[in-house]
Amino acid sequence: MQEHENIFEAFLAEKGLKFTLPRKLILDTVFGLHEHFDAEQLYDLIHRVSKEVSRATVYRTLPLLVEAGLIQRSVRSESRDTFEHIWGHPRHAHWVCKVCGSVHETDMQDAVRILQAKARAQNFSLTEINLTLTGICWKCQNHATESQ
Amino acid sequence: MQEHENIFEAFLAEKGLKFTLPRKLILDTVFGLHEHFDAEQLYDLIHRVSKEVSRATVYRTLPLLVEAGLIQRSVRSESRDTFEHIWGHPRHAHWVCKVCGSVHETDMQDAVRILQAKARAQNFSLTEINLTLTGICWKCQNHATESQ
DNA sequence: TGTGAAATGAGATTCATTCTCAATAAGGAT
DNA sequence: ATCCTTATTGAGAATGAATCTCATTTCACA
Ligand SMILES: [Mn+2]
Ligand SMILES: [Mn+2]
Ligand SMILES: [Zn+2]
Ligand SMILES: [Zn+2]
Numbered sequence: 001m002q003e004h005e006n007i008f009e010a011f012l013a014e015k016g017l018k019f020t021l022p023r024k025l026i027l028d029t030v031f032g033l034h035e036h037f038d039a040e041q042l043y044d045l046i047h048r049v050s051k052e053v054s055r056a057t058v059y060r061t062l063p064l065l066v067e068a069g070l071i072q073r074s075v076r077s078e079s080r081d082t083f084e085h086i087w088g089h090p091r092h093a094h095w096v097c098k099v100c101g102s103v104h105e106t107d108m109q110d111a112v113r114i115l116q117a118k119a120r121a122q123n124f125s126l127t128e129i130n131l132t133l134t135g136i137c138w139k140c141q142n143h144a145t146e147s148q
Numbered sequence: 149m150q151e152h153e154n155i156f157e158a159f160l161a162e163k164g165l166k167f168t169l170p171r172k173l174i175l176d177t178v179f180g181l182h183e184h185f186d187a188e189q190l191y192d193l194i195h196r197v198s199k200e201v202s203r204a205t206v207y208r209t210l211p212l213l214v215e216a217g218l219i220q221r222s223v224r225s226e227s228r229d230t231f232e233h234i235w236g237h238p239r240h241a242h243w244v245c246k247v248c249g250s251v252h253e254t255d256m257q258d259a260v261r262i263l264q265a266k267a268r269a270q271n272f273s274l275t276e277i278n279l280t281l282t283g284i285c286w287k288c289q290n291h292a293t294e295s296q
Numbered sequence: 297t298g299t300g301a302a303a304t305g306a307g308a309t310t311c312a313t314t315c316t317c318a319a320t321a322a323g324g325a326t
Numbered sequence: 327a328t329c330c331t332t333a334t335t336g337a338g339a340a341t342g343a344a345t346c347t348c349a350t351t352t353c354a355c356a
Contacts, residue, residue, distance in 0.1 A: 018322060018333065039312080054336045059313065072282075076224070079312065079344075093263075095272055106266065111259050115241075115281060118254065123286035124243055130280040133263060134220075138271035166302065166353060187344080202305045207344060227313080228343065 097137035245285035
């Protein structure tokens with residue numbers, strides 16, 4: 001059994017909930033992915049493997065995974081909520097280009113340290129950090145320059 | 149004429165758009181507010197003063213204000229997009245308590261400096277910073293302790 | 297005052313997400 | 327193994343924020 005399964009099972013047990021097959025399938029698919037994803041993409045992916053999980057269960061399970069600290073909401077893409085796993089992944093910031101829509105990631109350990117100190121100072125028990133930087137990427141700036 | 153009006157008018161002119169009465173009403177209401185708001189709240193507020201602005205125009209104007217750099221999307225509240233003005237306001241981080249839902253703000257000039265340096269280093273033209281920290285506030289932690 | 301483009305309002309539409317509820321599955325107790 | 331209670335599920339209906347449509351109005355400028 002993989003560690004994220006242990007974590008989720010323990011989390012569910014704590015709340016008197018069951019580690020069912022649909023929940024296991026969803027969890028494993030999420031941790032088999034290494035990109036941001038939304039509920040619909042996840043539902044499609046699971047369906048390639050098995051027809052066992054309904055859309056409703058996908059939508060119901062995602063908030064449980066968030067609560068368990070395994071995933072977090074990420075940059076909202078168009079009109080959909082997106083997620084990414086955080087368990088086992090370093091904190092990173094998202095740089096969103098408002099021209100081409102690309103999303104880059106960078107390390108943010110230095111900023112994280114500052115924020116964690118701030119959280120301690122005000123007695124805030126910090127679990128998620130969501131840092132999104134919006135602007136124009138270097139590629140799109142170059143395009144703008146060329147076309148002048 | 150207030151400065152945000154000048155900025156918006158210049159922005160619109162640049163794009164061949166007009167600084168109309170509905171847009172002016174929306175802008176002034178936004179800058180008369182000093183809290184986070186969503187489109188519906190804004191629409192209601194404007195309606196107390198005048199029946200001149202439709203819901204559609206509110207929804208259409210908000211992205212223009214974002215593009216003009218006057219407001220930005222903020223912490224998503226329930227299912228609605230929320231906004232806050234940024235022009236004339238220092239950057240701040242949002243601390244969201246996942247128990248009571250409260251949203252606190254703190255200064256983040258130090259983190260901003262780090263991020264701006266990072267943006268320069270990778271040639272990213274940075275216009276918006278959105279930093280949301282999720283966890284449990286000190287009040288809710290105390291409640292949890294008391295009830296044990 | 298006339299012209300063309302931009303803007304608007306009312307309401308229809310979209311579509312991601314949540315909800316409902318009857319049917320199942322889990323798993324502890326006996 | 328069988329009961330029993332409670333959690334879970336799937337299918338589809340419902341919700342509702344946001345967007346779109348399009349006929350009408352306003353604007354800027356000549
Ligand atoms: Mn990411
Ligand atoms: Mn704020
Ligand atoms: Zn770009
Ligand atoms: Zn709280």
